[in-house]
Amino acid sequence: xxxxxxxxxxxxxxxxxxxxxxxxxxxxxxxxxxxxxxxxxxxxxxxxxxxxxxxxxxxxxxxxxxxxxxxxxxxxxxxxxxxxxxxxxxxxxxxxxxxxxxxxxxxxxxxxxxxxxxxxxxxxxxxxxxx
Numbered sequence: 489x490x491x492x493x494x495x496x497x498x499x500x501x502x503x504x505x506x507x508x509x510x511x512x513x514x515x516x517x518x519x520x521x522x523x524x525x526x527x528x529x530x531x532x533x534x535x536x537x538x539x540x541x542x543x544x545x546x547x548x549x550x551x552x553x554x555x556x557x558x559x560x561x562x563x564x565x566x567x568x569x570x571x572x573x574x575x576x577x578x579x580x581x582x583x584x585x586x587x588x589x590x591x592x593x594x595x596x597x598x599x600x601x602x603x604x605x606x607x608x609x610x611x612x613x614x615x616x617x618x619x
Contacts, residue, residue, distance in 0.1 A: 496588075499527050501613040507534035509580070510617045511610065513598060524596030528589040529617050530582040537579050541600035542593045544572045551587030555580055588618060 499512025512527035524542070530553070546553070547569050554563045555570055556579040563583050564570050572578055597603055 494525075496527050496616050496618040499616065501616055502610040503613055504536055505609045507531075507536065509534050509536050510613065512616065512618070521596060521599075522594070524591075524593040524598065526591055527618070528580075528587075528591060530580065530587045530589070532582045532584055532586070535579050535581045537577065539577045539602065540572055540574050540593075540597070541602035542574050542595055542597050544574075544591055544593045544597070546570045546572065547590045549588040549590055551585045552583035553580070553587045553589060554583040 494514050496512055499514055501510055501512045503510055508531035510529040512529070514525045514527075528546075530536070530551075546555075546564075548564045548566055550566055552563060552565050553570065554561055555572060557576060562570055
């Protein structure tokens with residue numbers, strides 16, 4: 489098959505640490521192993537401090553999303569994209585309201601040694617946290 493359709497219900501949802509930040513991974517569901525993809529849902533007041541070991545494009549579907557990094561911050565709203573380069577520490581956060589994102593990574597985010605070392609920070613969910 490040349491095309492696949494995904495929605496938030498098909499994602500493998502996980503909670504990040506003790507936050508209201510949820511990652512809905514799609515890479516285990518037929519996505520080629522050359523890339524990763526998924527959704528994220530973030531609530532105001534919670535942050536995800538992270539050092540990406542992959543390049544990532546993030547598409548804001550709803551809400552306002554911010555990425556803080558040494559030397560600045562980038563904020564994006566619906567229908568805008570953010571590119572996060574691998575290697576530098578960042579902080580992901582909702583900028584005042586609940587945020588829903590779609591993302592793509594190269595290579596798949598969960599396959600890098602750095603991310604595998606952080607696996608204990610993720611807790612599986614039984615259902616999608618997205619309405």
